[in-house]
Amino acid sequence: MTARVFIDGEAGTTGLQIRERLEGRGEFELLRLADHERKDEARRAAMLNAADVVILCLPDDAARQAVAMIDNPTVKVIDASTAHRISDGWVYGFPEYSGDQAALIAAAPRVTNPGCYALASVAMIHPLVAAGLLPADWPLTINAVSGYSGGGKGMIASFEEDAAPDPIHSAFFAYGLGLAHKHVPEIQRRGGLSRRPLLAPSVGRYRQGMIVQIPLHLQALPGAPAPEDIHAALAAHYADCRFVDVAGTADSAAVVRLDPEALNGTNSLRLYVFGNREHGQAVVVGVLDNLGKGASGQSVQNLNLMCGLDEDAGLDPAPTMS
Numbered sequence: 001m002t003a004r005v006f007i008d009g010e011a012g013t014t015g016l017q018i019r020e021r022l023e024g025r026g027e028f029e030l031l032r033l034a035d036h037e038r039k040d041e042a043r044r045a046a047m048l049n050a051a052d053v054v055i056l057c058l059p060d061d062a063a064r065q066a067v068a069m070i071d072n073p074t075v076k077v078i079d080a081s082t083a084h085r086i087s088d089g090w091v092y093g094f095p096e097y098s099g100d101q102a103a104l105i106a107a108a109p110r111v112t113n114p115g116c117y118a119l120a121s122v123a124m125i126h127p128l129v130a131a132g133l134l135p136a137d138w139p140l141t142i143n144a145v146s147g148y149s150g151g152g153k154g155m156i157a158s159f160e161e162d163a164a165p166d167p168i169h170s171a172f173f174a175y176g177l178g179l180a181h182k183h184v185p186e187i188q189r190r191g192g193l194s195r196r197p198l199l200a201p202s203v204g205r206y207r208q209g210m211i212v213q214i215p216l217h218l219q220a221l222p223g224a225p226a227p228e229d230i231h232a233a234l235a236a237h238y239a240d241c242r243f244v245d246v247a248g249t250a251d252s253a254a255v256v257r258l259d260p261e262a263l264n265g266t267n268s269l270r271l272y273v274f275g276n277r278e279h280g281q282a283v284v285v286g287v288l289d290n291l292g293k294g295a296s297g298q299s300v301q302n303l304n305l306m307c308g309l310d311e312d313a314g315l316d317p318a319p320t321m322s
Contacts, residue, residue, distance in 0.1 A: 116294025227275020
């Protein structure tokens, strides 16, 4: 059976990449508004209610409005915005989150897609909290850098067009300096934390790709775990996962530098544990494509599950560990 899919906000960066991943797939019929119809609320409402699955690639307020416009009880929704990431009644769209999360997504009428920084952070934090290695009230700091596509059309224009209203010429900049980044509540709730983590995000002069780092003073943690204990907890959690892998300790030890663009074009998240036993320190690191596993690829993975398909259908395979 062909599923009818409507991408509300398909002209945006995430929406365009979702459409590219779905075009040519016989399992889906892509519903689309003509350019002149996008601001026609009646036509938009009709399309939202005619689809089997709606994927929202919208600002938060517009996403909430779209959900309110759906009165067809059979319509399923994947929301790629921040609007519902900690809302009750919405299933968290990270299939690798737990052993039964993929089944929960498959059966859900409403799925909230993770944020890119949040997905990598939660992927590292949640298993460590669940394993008892990281206390829920631990004061965590998360350092991250993303390609500029994560900022949407406005930031893309600022980097790529000299005539943009706010051109950016620097190679790198930090932002979120008010310490109120919109992904933090999601990281706290989905990571199982009782204390608000500190997220220090930044942007580099490259289009897409992301590195997220969580430094740990192991000697200060209860039980003073070794780097191998951190690695073992992550490896056990993701042992049977298709799109999340954990680099082996020998592979991590051989790494000289990490490339934030290494997994671009894939739906993969790769985790590393870099440790120094002598100093009792470790850094847990996630590498992903902020528009892949961090946005459009993850949306398609969830769509596959919600339509009863193999979750990896139409998605690029994870690259071989180097």
